[in-house]
Amino acid sequence: MIELVVFEDDTTSHGAAFLEVVRFDPPHTNLSVRGESEEVKWHESWNALGSLIAKKCTKITTDKEFQNALTWCKTFSGNAICYFDYTLKGVNVQPTQLQELSRLEVLFDGRRPKDAEMLKFFNEGRQGLVLAAALAENFGADADIWHATLEKSGAEKDAERLQKMRPRINVKATVSLAKASMEQALASLKNALAAYQDKRTLDPVLQETFWPEDAKGWFASAAMPVPHDWIPELPTVVRDYLAKMGISNAIAMKWHEQKRLWEVLKQFVGACATAHNGSNYSLPLGSLLLPLSRVLPPSKWANTEAFKWKAALGPIADVDRARSRALIHAAVKLFKQFCVKRDSGNETNEMRAQFRQEDTDGMHLLIDFGFDCSVGRETTHRSLVAKSQVSRFIHSAGDSFEEFHQFLEVAVMAKGGKGELFVALYPVEENGKVWTRLDFKASNS
Numbered sequence: 311m312i313e314l315v316v317f318e319d320d321t322t323s324h325g326a327a328f329l330e331v332v333r334f335d336p337p338h339t340n341l342s343v344r345g346e347s348e349e350v351k352w353h354e355s356w357n358a359l360g361s362l363i364a365k366k367c368t369k370i371t372t373d374k375e376f377q378n379a380l381t382w383c384k385t386f387s388g389n390a391i392c393y394f395d396y397t398l399k400g401v402n403v404q405p406t407q408l409q410e411l412s413r414l415e416v417l418f419d420g421r422r423p424k425d426a427e428m429l430k431f432f433n434e435g436r437q438g439l440v441l442a443a444a445l446a447e448n449f450g451a452d453a454d455i456w457h458a459t460l461e462k463s464g465a466e467k468d469a470e471r472l473q474k475m476r477p478r479i480n481v482k483a484t485v486s487l488a489k490a491s492m493e494q495a496l497a498s499l500k501n502a503l504a505a506y507q508d509k510r511t512l513d514p515v516l517q518e519t520f521w522p523e524d525a526k527g528w529f530a531s532a533a534m535p536v537p538h539d540w541i542p543e544l545p546t547v548v549r550d551y552l553a554k555m556g557i558s559n560a561i562a563m564k565w566h567e568q569k570r571l572w573e574v575l576k577q578f579v580g581a582c583a584t585a586h587n588g589s590n591y592s593l594p595l596g597s598l599l600l601p602l603s604r605v606l607p608p609s610k611w612a613n614t615e616a617f618k619w620k621a622a623l624g625p626i627a628d629v630d631r632a633r634s635r636a637l638i639h640a641a642v643k644l645f646k647q648f649c650v651k652r653d654s655g656n657e658t659n660e661m662r663a664q665f666r667q668e669d670t671d672g673m674h675l676l677i678d679f680g681f682d683c684s685v686g687r688e689t690t691h692r693s694l695v696a697k698s699q700v701s702r703f704i705h706s707a708g709d710s711f712e713e714f715h716q717f718l719e720v721a722v723m724a725k726g727g728k729g730e731l732f733v734a735l736y737p738v739e740e741n742g743k744v745w746t747r748l749d750f751k752a753s754n755s
Contacts, residue, residue, distance in 0.1 A: 311349060311350065311351050311389070312348075312350050312351070312389050312390060312391055312503070312506060313350070313351050313352075313353060313388060313389065313390040313391075314339070314350045314351065314352050314353065314357070314390070314391050314393075314499075315353040315356050315357075315382075315390055315391070315392045315393070315453075316352075316353070316356055316357050316358040316392075316393045316458075316487055316488075317356055317370055317379055317392070317393065317394050317395055317398075317438060317441055318356075318358040318369060318370065318393070318395045318398075318458070318486070318487065318488045319369050319370050319371050319395055319397070319398045319399045319400065319401070319488075320358070320369060320395075320488040320489065321358050321359065321360040321367055321369065321488055322358050322359060322360060322487055322488045322495065323360075324491075324492040324495060338350070338351055338352070339351075339352060341499060341500055341503055343500055343503050343504050343507070348503055348507075350391070350503065354366055355367065355368040356368055356370075356379065356382075358393075358487050358488045370395075370398050370401060371398070371399060371400040371401070372400060372401070373401060373402060373404070375401075376398065376401045376403075376437065376441075377407070379441055380407060380410075380440065380441055380444055383441050383442075383444035383445040383448060383451075384410070384444050384445075384447070384448055385448070385450075386445070386448060386450070386451045386453065387450040387451060388451065388452070388453075389452050389453070389632070390451065390452075390453035390454070391453065391454045391456065391502050391503065391506055392442075392445060392453050392454065392455055392456065393456045393458045393484070393486075393487055393502075394438040394439070394441050394442045394455065394456065394457055394458060395438045395458050395459070395486055395488070396435060396436055396437075396438045396439060396457060396458065396459035396465060396486075397435040397436070397437065397438065397459070398437040398438050401437045402433055402437075403429060403432045403433050403437055403440055405425045405429060407440065408425060408428055408429070408432075408440070409425070410444075411440070411443055411444055411447060412447065413443070413446075413447050413475060414428065414443055416443075416471050416472060416474065416475050417439070417443065417468060417471050417472070419471075436468075438457070438458075439457070439468055442455050442457060442468075442472065442481075443472065446472045446475055446476050446479075446481065447475075449476075449719055449722040449723060450722060450723060451723070452479070452510075452632075452633065452723050453479065454479050454480040454481070454482075454502065454505065454506050454509070455469070455472060455476075455479065455480070455481045455482075456480075456482055456483070456484045456498075456502055457469055457481075457482070457483045457484070458483075458484055458485060458486040458487060459483065459485075459486060465483035466482075466483045468483075469481045469482050469483050476719070477712070477715075477716060477719075478509070478716055478719050478720065479509065480502075480505045480506065480509050482505070484498045484501070484502070485498050487499075510632070510636065512635055512636065512639050513639060513642075516604070516638075516639060516642060517635070519554050519555065519604065520555075520578075520579065520585075520600065520601075520604075520635075520638060521579055521585065521586040521587075521635070522551070522579075524547075525547075525551065525579050525580055525586070526580065526581065526586065526587040527580065527581055527587075528547075528548075528575075528576075528579060528580030528581060529575075529576045529580040529581055529582050529583075530580070530581035530582070535547055536548060536580065538576070538582075540569050540572045540573075544562060544563055544566040548562075548575070549562055549563075551579070555600055555603045555604050556603040556604050556605075556606070556607035556608065557603050557607070557608055558607070558608070558609055561608050561609065561614060564615075565617070565619060568618065568619045569619075570596070570619035570620070570622050570623070571596075571619050571622075573594075573622070573623060574594055574596040574597055574599075574600075574619070574622050574623070576591065577591035577592065577593065577594045577597065577623070578593065578594075578597045578600060584627075584629045584630065584631055584634055585597075585627075585631060585634035585635055585638065586631075589629055590629075592625045592626075592627050592628060592629050592634070593625065593626050593627040593634045593637065593638070593724075594622055594623045594624060594625060594626065594752075595622055595623065595624040595625075595626055595665075595673055595675050595731075595750060595752040596619065596622025596623065596665075596675070597626070597638070598626075598638075598641055598675060598750060599622075599663065599675070600638070601638050601639075601641040601642040601645060602641070602645050602663070602677065604642060605642060605645040605646050605649055606645065606649050606661055610661065611660075611661050611662055611663065612660040612661060612662040612680070613662040613663070613664070617663060617664070618664070618665065619665070620665040620666075620667060622665060622673075622675075623673075624672065624673035624752030624753065625752060626721070626724065626730075626731035626750075626752050627724040627731070628724060630724070633720075633723055633724040634724060636720050636723075636724070637720050637721060637724040637731075640713075640716055640717045640720040640721075641717065643713045643716070643717070644713045644714060644716075644717045644748075646713075647694075647711070647713050647714075648661075648679045648746065648748070649661075649679075660679075660680035661677065661678065661679050661680065662677075662678045662745075663675065663676065663677045663678070664676050671751070672751045672752055672753045673751065673752045673753075674749060674750065674751050675749075675750040675751075675752075676747055676748075676749055676750075677747070677748045677750070678738065678745040678746065678747050678748075679745065679746045679747075679748075680743075680745060680746075681744075681745075681746055682737055682744040682746065683695045683735060683736070683737050683746035684696075684737050684744075694711055694714075694735065694746065695735055695736065695737065695746075697710050697711035697714075698710075698711040698714045698715075698735045711735075714733075714735060717733065718733060721733060730752070730753050731750060731751070731752055732750070732751045732753075733748065733749065733750055733751075734747075734748075734749040734751075735747070735748055735749075736749070
């Protein structure tokens with residue numbers, strides 16, 4: 311469920327009117343978007359609804375309440391739509407609060423002014439912008455940011471700057487829910503919800519490929535055709551499923567003998583898999599080989615026959631369906647960038663993969679591509695490794711390896727208590743040949 315959080319120094323005068331327009335049963339509201347009803351959860355205190363509707367309504371009018379809100383923005387993990395009133399009367403931003411934020415330079419075109427200059431900037435009617443910047447820095451939050459103000463021009467420019475830091479979320483300017491008319495406030499809420507859904511819409515073809523409707527019951531019990539425990543003969547429906555993933559029948563049968571593939575599939579698709587239909591199993595490290603196979607079939611790998619399904623079960627996501635699916639979709643986009651024709655730095659189109667277990671450093675999935683990432687795709691372009699190491703505060707998409715950065719962002723949001731996913735990109739040389747390596751690591755847990 312999406313949480314609706316409103317950081318305001320006032321409450322709306324239209325609180326009671328919400329009862330006439332939407333079904334409101336504290337703390338939930340049903341909003342109709344494109345003819346479908348969507349339930350959102352209002353924050354228990356930061357809601358701007360007023361005490362007539364909400365059991366608790368906290369206005370941010372003191373330094374203490376501002377600090378509480380700042381702490382929430384820095385530590386929140388979940389799905390949310392957040393409104394930030396630009397001007398919070400009675401609040402004075404403190405130097406220590408700015409020092410806690412490491413990326414404020416994005417609001418100043420890449421330079422970080424001295425504290426005195428920033429304090430003057432934020433305390434002259436932009437206190438809420440500090441909260442928005444803190445949330446943007448928090449990559450554990452899958453939360454849209456809406457700058458709420460009566461004067462949208464300046465807010466729109468700041469929104470554009472924060473958007474560069476977090477391309478996967480929405481950062482926009484809108485009206486203040488507490489100060490707008492009832493019609494404006496309701497329209498803003500519906501627009502925010504629709505924008506949240508649109509930003510996170512995943513490719514329906516890939517959705518059906520990875521998580522087909524007729525596979526929801528797989529691995530649920532000992533019953534056929536796809537029982538919970540491994541069986542010697544690979545079921546026909548699983549062979550057909552793997553074929554859609556780009557894995558031929560011959561390769562599927564050979565990999566099935568290793569048994570570990572069965573465990574990876576159990577955590578990726580079917581009744582137990584969080585990404586599909588269950589709530590028991592989170593995505594394992596080995597599941598990244600499924601979107602890789604979708605992009606580059608294993609028959610084209612350099613080491614298909616020798617490939618071993620070893621340390622494949624290290625968790626890389628929390629038990630959250632939406633975030634798990636977003637991670638797999640981001641992996642598809644990332645892998646596609648390594649399978650394009652290059653004018654330079656490209657020796658072969660080979661690809662190889664291997665697992666490596668390290669006792670002190672977690673489980674690694676190493677995927678090597680037959681080109682040198684330290685050389686640009688074309689002679690006039692920067693290399694992938696250079697683009698992957700630039701600052702997040704870029705001024706054009708061409709300056710960055712966008713798919714790599716977006717995968718990192720989604721990986722951070724997908725992490726949970728059962729494990730974390732780390733990714734590195736670097737060249738390796740063996741026997742005079744240079745490979746580009748994507749090194750995925752799941753922590754030992």
